[in-house]
Amino acid sequence: MIASKNRSYLARIRPGWKFGALLVLSIGLYLINSWLILLSIIILSVVLLLTARVDFKQLRMPLLSLAMILSVVFILLGLQTDWTNAVVSVLRLLTMCLLAYSVSLTTSFDAMLELFQQVASPLRFIGANPAQIALGLSMTIRFIPELKKVYLEVREAQHARGLGNNPLAVSVPLVIRSLKIADETAEALDARGYDSASYQR
Amino acid sequence: MSINTASTSQTRNTVYVAVFAAMIAAMGLLPPITLGIIPVPITLQTLGVMLAGALLGPWRGALASSVVVILSLAGLPLLAGGRGGLGILFGPTGGYLVGWIFGSLVIGALFKYWVLRNENKTVRFITGLFSVLVGGVAVIYLFGVPWTAVVTGLDLRTSLIGSLGFLPGDILKAVVTTLVALTVHHSYRGLMK
Numbered sequence A: 001m002i003a004s005k006n007r008s009y010l011a012r013i014r015p016g017w018k019f020g021a022l023l024v025l026s027i028g029l030y031l032i033n034s035w036l037i038l039l040s041i042i043i044l045s046v047v048l049l050l051t052a053r054v055d056f057k058q059l060r061m062p063l064l065s066l067a068m069i070l071s072v073v074f075i076l077l078g079l080q081t082d083w084t085n086a087v088v089s090v091l092r093l094l095t096m097c098l099l100a101y102s103v104s105l106t107t108s109f110d111a112m113l114e115l116f117q118q119v120a121s122p123l124r125f126i127g128a129n130p131a132q133i134a135l136g137l138s139m140t141i142r143f144i145p146e147l148k149k150v151y152l153e154v155r156e157a158q159h160a161r162g163l164g165n166n167p168l169a170v171s172v173p174l175v176i177r178s179l180k181i182a183d184e185t186a187e188a189l190d191a192r193g194y195d196s197a198s199y200q201r
Numbered sequence B: 001m002s003i004n005t006a007s008t009s010q011t012r013n014t015v016y017v018a019v020f021a022a023m024i025a026a027m028g029l030l031p032p033i034t035l036g037i038i039p040v041p042i043t044l045q046t047l048g049v050m051l052a053g054a055l056l057g058p059w060r061g062a063l064a065s066s067v068v069v070i071l072s073l074a075g076l077p078l079l080a081g082g083r084g085g086l087g088i089l090f091g092p093t094g095g096y097l098v099g100w101i102f103g104s105l106v107i108g109a110l111f112k113y114w115v116l117r118n119e120n121k122t123v124r125f126i127t128g129l130f131s132v133l134v135g136g137v138a139v140i141y142l143f144g145v146p147w148t149a150v151v152t153g154l155d156l157r158t159s160l161i162g163s164l165g166f167l168p169g170d171i172l173k174a175v176v177t178t179l180v181a182l183t184v185h186h187s188y189r190g191l192m193k
Helices: A015-031 A035-051 A056-080 A083-105 A109-126 A130-160 A167-191 B005-029 B045-056 B058-074 B094-113 B121-152 B156-187
Strands: none
Touching: A015 A083, A015 A109, A035 A083, A056 A083, A056 B121, A056 B156, A083 B121, A109 A130, A109 B058, A130 A167, A130 B005, A130 B058, A167 B005, A167 B045, A167 B156, B005 B045, B005 B058, B045 B058, B045 B094, B045 B121, B045 B156, B058 B094, B094 B121, B121 B156
16 A cells, blocks of 8 residues: 555645645544535545546455445444434545545655654654664564564464464464564674664764 | 663664564464364454563553554555555554554553562463453453444444454453463563563
């Protein structure tokens, strides 16, 4: 769900504005109770997505699972309250998700991270180090393929013993090997004189 | 050659957080596990979240969960099923993500200041299991269920009943977490100071 290729007008708006607008719109949507207004908003949202040349293929899976949840919600709400209410709630939820995905699909990953850093910068005052946080995030990304491989190996090895579906048999080796990787990496970083406390030398 | 112990432990902490966050992500990337006793296949991802708290302590554990949440919301398909993006936060299951962070925090705190203070294995298991159930199930559901209710318009009771389908799997994960955490703490003394 990375919006690396979107070049539309939405992609050019700063992520802070998009996210802020999303928050405001979400709250606003809760104050609207007319299905007619919600229906027009949702049509506008779809138009928005279309004009932003959003990659609809990426939306297929999330929309599908959302549709399943929405049908259950619709039936439950209709039976418990009334059908107008059910329509309103479903339209509202669908609009919120569409708008949220429109932000996701038109904002690059790096821009999103920058947004989170801005949002988190007040945390500096309770001792969080923003450089450390940025490092942690990129380190995590770097480790994901490696740990995925470890997980796969552990599952296959346990599968050979008939324990492939036993969460305990799979978790213990995974955790132990992950900790080993962590210790080795930390040692290697320190051996190179890496000072994580500051970037200025 | 002098060793700067402050940066050494800070490096170690950052690496631990990163590795555990990556582990939680990896747990969501592979297909779920099908057990005979539970009809729904379970992913180990929530187990990873609980383990992060139980093994790394409150702050590092919560950070590890936060990293996974941040990266997923930023767009990486790290959540079970290859899901990601802001739509998750604004959708019915958004509360559970926030709950992960507090769940790891609570489990970590309970383990660090209570569970690991006991040396007796049985006491450790009972207190540990209780802590994981409180932090890994109760706290996470505490954030997830009301969020679902608010977002979908369903009342709390219905949202709660809807979430009960996941309860057996989550309780099993709590048991596994306790066993794994206590096993690892036994071999890795000083993992949580």
